[in-house]
Amino acid sequence: MAADRPRRILVTGVGGAGGFDLARSLMRLGCEVIGVDANPLAPGLGLPCITARTMVPANNPAYRDELLGLCRALEPDAIMSTVEQELPQLAAMRGLLDELGVRTWLPQAHAVEACVDKAAFCAVAGEHRIPVPRTWLPHEIDEVPDGRALVVKPRRGQGAQDVHFCSTRKQAEVLCELVADPIVQERVDGREFTADCLVDRAGRASVILRYRLLVKGGLAVVSRTFRDQQAAELVKATLAAVGAVGACCAQGFIRESGPDRIVMSELNARVAGGFLLSEAAGADLVGQALSGLFGLPVDHDRLSYKPGVYLAKYTETLAAGEQDLPPAP
Numbered sequence: 001m002a003a004d005r006p007r008r009i010l011v012t013g014v015g016g017a018g019g020f021d022l023a024r025s026l027m028r029l030g031c032e033v034i035g036v037d038a039n040p041l042a043p044g045l046g047l048p049c050i051t052a053r054t055m056v057p058a059n060n061p062a063y064r065d066e067l068l069g070l071c072r073a074l075e076p077d078a079i080m081s082t083v084e085q086e087l088p089q090l091a092a093m094r095g096l097l098d099e100l101g102v103r104t105w106l107p108q109a110h111a112v113e114a115c116v117d118k119a120a121f122c123a124v125a126g127e128h129r130i131p132v133p134r135t136w137l138p139h140e141i142d143e144v145p146d147g148r149a150l151v152v153k154p155r156r157g158q159g160a161q162d163v164h165f166c167s168t169r170k171q172a173e174v175l176c177e178l179v180a181d182p183i184v185q186e187r188v189d190g191r192e193f194t195a196d197c198l199v200d201r202a203g204r205a206s207v208i209l210r211y212r213l214l215v216k217g218g219l220a221v222v223s224r225t226f227r228d229q230q231a232a233e234l235v236k237a238t239l240a241a242v243g244a245v246g247a248c249c250a251q252g253f254i255r256e257s258g259p260d261r262i263v264m265s266e267l268n269a270r271v272a273g274g275f276l277l278s279e280a281a282g283a284d285l286v287g288q289a290l291s292g293l294f295g296l297p298v299d300h301d302r303l304s305y306k307p308g309v310y311l312a313k314y315t316e317t318l319a320a321g322e323q324d325l326p327p328a329p
Helices: 017-028 063-074 084-092 094-099 109-116 118-127 138-143 169-178 229-242 276-280 285-293
Strands: 008-012 032-037 051-054 078-081 150-154 164-166 182-186 191-199 205-216 219-226 246-254 262-268 310-312
Touching: 008 017, 008 063, 017 032, 017 276, 017 285, 032 063, 051 063, 063 084, 063 094, 078 084, 078 285, 084 094, 084 109, 109 118, 109 229, 109 262, 118 182, 118 229, 118 262, 138 169, 138 182, 150 169, 164 169, 169 182, 191 219, 191 229, 191 285, 205 229, 205 276, 219 276, 229 246, 229 262, 246 285, 276 285, 276 310
Parallel strands: 008 032, 008 078, 032 051
Antiparallel strands: 150 164, 150 182, 191 205, 191 246, 205 219, 219 310, 246 262
């Protein structure tokens, strides 16, 4: 990176809440942002001052070559992905990106897999005695107790897509025919929360807790920060068990009854869609993630936060009518 220019960060998934807000936060910190999305009408591509590009999604065979071509053409200093399905590819491309001078900050391949695959996450968490929902694969459907509240969802889903609730094993069996690569889980009652996390290169983690008070399409549109020492410690244990590094987020439930007061439901190796609340509550989440990304120390004192801070998200109109589409790579 030239010393006389700002850091240039390539942010993927700027059509989603996490990528959109991450791009804006980085620009507020003085970074140049290359915003990338598979959808040419993704709202983040219309942000002022962004360098907008489209490219194929991660499941396209051309993804690797297109991303490398984009990096050669635009010379970003680093990539920050907010798309779950990209993470295994980016982890596998780490060496190639290093050769181009493009930094990444992702966990090892086994940890990425546990973050992307919900069945793998539950298996790893279970090995470390971390409470998670009981989980079954389709071929284990006969083991599901009947008369239980259940959830059928994709193993590798994001944003609550194709998530279905049911109350019988037979219903779950039918839903497994409709959902691609599904898992079946017991439905956990309780107060749902997200933990915005940053794990430094020495393994030290900072955790900001927020309740998901109103959720639409998997995104917490109304949230409130809170403190709970037991929840924070369980989140840290989950991060350590999986091997998470960098900016990530975890979700779980706090229950009033049951054998385990707190149950963890997933861990993602990316920023959450509602991470702005953590920043509004005083945590320098993006700034410290940038420091760690570029090999500088993470100042955990700057990741402290105030409980009782609310955030409400809303839909913003960025453009209407005719619009020039960003170029493909």
